[in-house]
Amino acid sequence: MKLKxxxxxxxxxxxxxxxxxxxxxxxxxxxxxxxxxKKEAAAPAASGGGAAAANPAAAPANVPAGELVEIKxxxxxxxxxxTPVPVGDIPNLEKADPEAVKARLTFQLPKGTxxxxxxxxxxxxxxxxxxxxxxxxxxxxxxxxxxxxxxxAPGHQWVxxxxxxxxxxWKILLWHFHKQASVYxxxxxxxxxxxxxKTGVTSVYNSDHDDSSKLGKGADLAYTExxxxxxxxxxxxxxxxxxIWSNGNxxxxxNHYIEVSVYGTPAKK
Amino acid sequence: MNxxxxxxxxxxxxSRFMDRRGFLRNSAAVAGGTLLLGTxxxxxxxxxxxxxxxKCALVGCxxxxxxxxxxSKTVDGIHWVAVADIxxxxxxxxxxxxxxENKHQVEGTVNQYETIEExxxxxxxxxxxxIATPDFLHAPFSRLALEKGKSVYCEKMMSNTIDGxxxxxxxxxxxxxxxxIGHQRHSNPRYINLRDNVIRKxxxxxxxxxxxxxxxxxxxxxxxxxxxxxxxxxQEMLSKYGYADMLQFRNxxxxxxxxxxxxxxxxxxxxxxxxxxxxxxxxxxxATGAVDYYDGSTGEDGVQKAKFELPDNVMxxxxxxxxxxxxxxYYQVLTTxxxxxxxxxxMGVKGSAIISEAALYNQVYAEPGNDWTKFSEGENPFIxxxxxxxxxKFWEQSRNWEKPKPPSYTKVSAADVRESKALDQWELNVxxxxxxxxxxxxxxxxxxxxxxxxHLNCNVQAAFKSCVTVLKAYEAIEKGTxxxxxxxxxxxx
Numbered sequence: 001m002k003l004k005x006x007x008x009x010x011x012x013x014x015x016x017x018x019x020x021x022x023x024x025x026x027x028x029x030x031x032x033x034x035x036x037x038k039k040e041a042a043a044p045a046a047s048g049g050g051a052a053a054a055n056p057a058a059a060p061a062n063v064p065a066g067e068l069v070e071i072k073x074x075x076x077x078x079x080x081x082x083t084p085v086p087v088g089d090i091p092n093l094e095k096a097d098p099e100a101v102k103a104r105l106t107f108q109l110p111k112g113t114x115x116x117x118x119x120x121x122x123x124x125x126x127x128x129x130x131x132x133x134x135x136x137x138x139x140x141x142x143x144x145x146x147x148x149x150x151x152x153a154p155g156h157q158w159v160x161x162x163x164x165x166x167x168x169x170w171k172i173l174l175w176h177f178h179k180q181a182s183v184y185x186x187x188x189x190x191x192x193x194x195x196x197x198k199t200g201v202t203s204v205y206n207s208d209h210d211d212s213s214k215l216g217k218g219a220d221l222a223y224t225e226x227x228x229x230x231x232x233x234x235x236x237x238x239x240x241x242x243x244i245w246s247n248g249n250x251x252x253x254x255n256h257y258i259e260v261s262v263y264g265t266p267a268k269k
Numbered sequence: 270m271n272x273x274x275x276x277x278x279x280x281x282x283x284s285r286f287m288d289r290r291g292f293l294r295n296s297a298a299v300a301g302g303t304l305l306l307g308t309x310x311x312x313x314x315x316x317x318x319x320x321x322x323x324k325c326a327l328v329g330c331x332x333x334x335x336x337x338x339x340x341s342k343t344v345d346g347i348h349w350v351a352v353a354d355i356x357x358x359x360x361x362x363x364x365x366x367x368x369x370e371n372k373h374q375v376e377g378t379v380n381q382y383e384t385i386e387e388x389x390x391x392x393x394x395x396x397x398x399x400i401a402t403p404d405f406l407h408a409p410f411s412r413l414a415l416e417k418g419k420s421v422y423c424e425k426m427m428s429n430t431i432d433g434x435x436x437x438x439x440x441x442x443x444x445x446x447x448x449x450i451g452h453q454r455h456s457n458p459r460y461i462n463l464r465d466n467v468i469r470k471x472x473x474x475x476x477x478x479x480x481x482x483x484x485x486x487x488x489x490x491x492x493x494x495x496x497x498x499x500x501x502x503x504q505e506m507l508s509k510y511g512y513a514d515m516l517q518f519r520n521x522x523x524x525x526x527x528x529x530x531x532x533x534x535x536x537x538x539x540x541x542x543x544x545x546x547x548x549x550x551x552x553x554x555x556a557t558g559a560v561d562y563y564d565g566s567t568g569e570d571g572v573q574k575a576k577f578e579l580p581d582n583v584m585x586x587x588x589x590x591x592x593x594x595x596x597x598x599y600y601q602v603l604t605t606x607x608x609x610x611x612x613x614x615x616m617g618v619k620g621s622a623i624i625s626e627a628a629l630y631n632q633v634y635a636e637p638g639n640d641w642t643k644f645s646e647g648e649n650p651f652i653x654x655x656x657x658x659x660x661x662k663f664w665e666q667s668r669n670w671e672k673p674k675p676p677s678y679t680k681v682s683a684a685d686v687r688e689s690k691a692l693d694q695w696e697l698n699v700x701x702x703x704x705x706x707x708x709x710x711x712x713x714x715x716x717x718x719x720x721x722x723x724h725l726n727c728n729v730q731a732a733f734k735s736c737v738t739v740l741k742a743y744e745a746i747e748k749g750t751x752x753x754x755x756x757x758x759x760x761x762x
Contacts (some may be wrong), residue, residue, distance in 0.1 A: 130365040131358075147497025151362070153369045253370070 008212050036136040056102030056233040060170060068108040069224050071171070071263060078227040080180040088250055090183055091109070092209040094221035100103035101228050103171065109170045110265050117242070117262035122163045134218065138172040142180040142229065142259035154253035156186065159260070160243040166193065167264030169234035172204065172262075174244060178225040184255070185222070186213040189232055191239035202239070205232045213247055229259070248262040320718040322348040322374075324394050327411060327474050328362035328385045330354035333424055337399055337451075338363065340706035342371055345716045349375050351392045355510050356518075358500045367455040379430040385410050388580035389417045396420060397447075397717050401523040404528045405511075408433035408440075415444035420717045422710065424451040426537040427729070429529040435734040438761040441729040447716045449725050450732035452541050453709035454626065460698040463615075463624055464546050466651040467633060473641060473652075474617030477591070479599035480543050481614040484535035487607030491531075493563070493575040494519040516575065523563065523577035530579030531602045532558070533739055535611070538626075541735035542613050543587060543598045550734050551598070555580040555747040557707030562605050581605070585742040622698065623664060626705045634665045634692035641695055655694035665692045734759045 059068055122134040132150035137159055141148055152159070169191055176184045186208035192201045206218020222231060242262055246255045274383055280319050301659050318546075323346050323666050327334050328655040340348045354360035364379040371618075382388040398414040400407055408428045427450055429432040436618045443449040454460045467473045496515050504514070507642050512518040521527035522534045544550050556582035565576030581604045589596040612625035623632045633652055644652050703709070709726060716724040745752040 128365065130362045130369070141498075143498075145498060146495075147358075153365075229703050 003188045014197055015262045016239045020130050029096075035091050042254055051058055055100075056171070056231045057107035058233065059108035060110065061106065061197045062236075063110050065108075067111055067112050069113065070106055071109050071113060072106045073261065074142070074143075075229070076143040076175075076227050077169055077219070078080060088183075089252070090222050092207065093183060093221050094223050096224065101226075104231050105228075106188070107171065107183075109229075110168075111199055112265045113170055113263050115261045116163050116167050116264045117161050120164055122159055124150075124152060125157045125160070126255075135221070137161070137257045137260050142175045142227075144175075144177065144227065144258060149177055149256050149258045152257075153253040154248060154255075155244060156247045157255045158243050159257055160195070160197075160241055161260060161262065162195070163240050163242065163262060163264070166238055166240050166267035168260070169204075169242070169264045169265055170236055171261075171263040172232040172234055173229050173259075173261040173263070174232060175227075175229040175258040175260070176246065176249070177258060178227050178229070180251060181224050182251040183222050183224055184246045184249045186215075186245060187220075188213065188215050188218065188245040190243045190245070191237045191245070192241050193235065193239050195241055197243050200239070202237045204234050204237060205230075213245065215245065235260075236265070274741055278347070305446055307626070320346045320715065322346055323714055324350045324392075324719050325386055325397045325399060326350050326351040326353065326392060327363065327367075327393060327399045327401065328353045328388065328414075329403075329406075329424075330356070330359040332698070334359075334363060334399070334401035335366075336704075336706055337401055337422075337424075338367060338371070339708065340704040341710055342374070343703045343707050344711045344714055345374075347374055347710070349379055350377075350395060351380040351382060351388050353388040355383055355386050355502075355506065356502060358497060366571045375506070385413060389414065389419070396712070397422065400424060404429040404533065405521075405526065410435050410438040411437050411448070414730065415440050415446045415448065418444075418446065418685050419450075420713075421446035422449045422451065422713045425541075425732065426529060426533040426739065427732050429525065429527065429533065430739055433453050433479060433738055434733050435761050438729050438733050447713065447720070447722055447725065448729045449709070449713040449716065450708070450727045451709065452538060452545075452727045452732060452735065453706045454538060454542060455545060455726040455731075456699055456708035456712045457705060458708065459628075459697055459699045459701055460542070461625060462578060462651050462697055463622055463633075467622060467697070468546060468615070471644060473532075473620050473633070473634075473635070473639075473644065474615060474622060475619030476593040477547070477596055477615055477617040478594070479544075479616045480596065481616070482536075482539040482598070482600045482612070483602070483609065484531075484539060484544065484611040485601070485603045485606050486531075486535070486611075488562075488605055490607060491581075491604040493577075494525075513655055514642050520575065520577070523575075523579050525579055528579070529740060529743075530583070531581060532579075532583040532585075532606055532742060536600055536602045537735065537739050539611070539613050540585075540587070540600055540611070541597075541732075541737050543589065543600075545731075546615065547589065547591055550759050551589050551738055551754055553588045554585055554738075554742050554745050555751045556583060556585035556742040558742075560586075560753065582745065583742065583746070585745065587738070609633075621665075621692065622697070628700055630666060631694040631696050631700075633697060633744045635695065636692055637690045637695070641693070645695070645698070650698050652695045653698040655696045665694065733761065 001041055047220055049194040117138045118140050120138050123136045124134055130153065134148045136148060138161060159209050174189065186218040188203055188208055190197060190201050192199070194200055198244060203216065203218070205220050206216065207220045207222045208215060208218045211217040244260065248255060287376060325347050326441060327349065329338065337446040349371065352360055352363050352367070354363070360381050365380045367375050367379040380392065382391070387715070394512060397420040399420060401408050404426050405428070407423050411421050411423050413606070423609045428438055452561065468477070496519060501515055505515065507518060517524050517527065528534065560577055560581055563575050563581050568574050582602065584601045587598045589598065610627065612623055612630040618636065620633060623630050632655065641652060644650060644653055645650045712724065712726045716722060722728065740754055741754065741758070
């Protein structure tokens, strides 16, 4: 999904890593021109829960209540106030819902869950960020002030976190730039054990409703960034690497990340 | 050191540049079509190939430098090859954005340097240098670049001191490079339309007796700049480059060592318009202003405000002697309210005009008894009947001449019927469909391409007069009295 047409796709090599995603999280062979894999990817349940997904803060259904602990993420202060400026005609933009935000400020996860992304190594499709450094993505600081974010090149770009080991990923809390009202296009959050994301890829969030980024159509909604970030249900997906895509935003063609928290538990062998 | 391949095409002839110049100088987009002003070569020129590329460097990668970069995207012929700034936090993104975002104009890397000296030494193929540093560096950096044989586009205000500006005029004379100052309104087609067609050629405003200009910027928009996390410049480095600390480095505009305050930062654009519109300069100025808000005291929010040195508000009144008679021009710059934004107003006995870089300030009003219909007709009219509900119509609100009588009318007094009749509403029929700096940058690039200083829309001599006009207001504030200008004030021996 793009509002602007003059995006520069600078990383032609990225297309080689293009994946079609399946509803069960299993990786399908790359199929840049569509084909069978793409058809499967277009299924409504292709991308983690979809637009009609249940509360992303919901506790894992298969974990007994006694095995859960309460997680209270630390949210930064809001950097813009009042009604967000209209961001344009975005067909799959969700309506702001303050009550839904309140409902997920704390959530229940299995005992032993922690932010396993903090301090971990981050790589990117743009190895020379325009502003900031990649380590800001996992430094534990979600503040939107200058100096706290990394800006990547225009076009379809990703950041990738190496968790250092396999984890069962229960939640991912993601902050793009939230100092001004903006919507990031084609947000796609993937988990895999393959650092190149060619095999075993599960997409747990995908707002690319028209598959303009050729990673499979997603049924999740686009959203306006706020200081509360975006809470994504990882559903216990097992993997070592988390890759997050975006394709510019409504304010400009750049891609920004302030912080990514990954709440997980060590994978049980 | 220069990784840029030398792939600029050779010039293919002066006539091509002349055609393009003619088109760019004389054309302007209008609502619903394109209006060609004056002696345009029109579509034939538009179809001409772009001029040769000019290898350019940007010195100063802050907000103004970024404005130049973004505006340059629609200017053919610019080829950014290098940037310089002492602050890596600004320098690096500038270079990367030039490489990535402006890819249609930039090939290869954009080299980064800490100083202009290093840039000039290691980038000998550069033809033009854009200077967007704090004001106190304009004069020495311009001279440095000119003496290296470069052409220079230097941001306004020319300098924070008249002596500095004077030296820039001398540097321009002593060297051959093209030297443009960044008063970009000089190249704005809507401003040119007002000056050339409405005021000069057709005298629609009649004798202009008064002008008014303001740039009001509220606290939320003029709050002091802080330092991004972990991006402080080491004090040793700050001192090396002449800055006291990060507060002054980030807010140099408010300290006389580096800048000349909001009057210069904002007013330089608009006070310059009084001179430019009537091709003149003032005979006197009276002014008042001070640091009334950013005085280090505790604000209403309980937070201590920054303590600035230069006035955060100024009101000044210039007197001009035009061939048609005296014209007085009032200007205010406030940093405590954004009320009514920023615009200039020209008021004559036959009509008035409101104009700003912001397109919504676009009104021309005919005094009663002046029918401007014929100027809005024909193939390329330069004014148009105002659309209904145009923004800011409140300025000259239409109403029935037969005013409702007040309740007291029959009891104690008659209504005052001496109030003026509402003015007839028109608009300037020219808009600028690109960033405000773009036409001025284009004018500079064209001048460099053709090595034609006469093509410049704001050369250093013209800008010097504006610099003197603005900075003399401070003398009036300090003395608390009217300051007279002499012809010598506006000349450089």
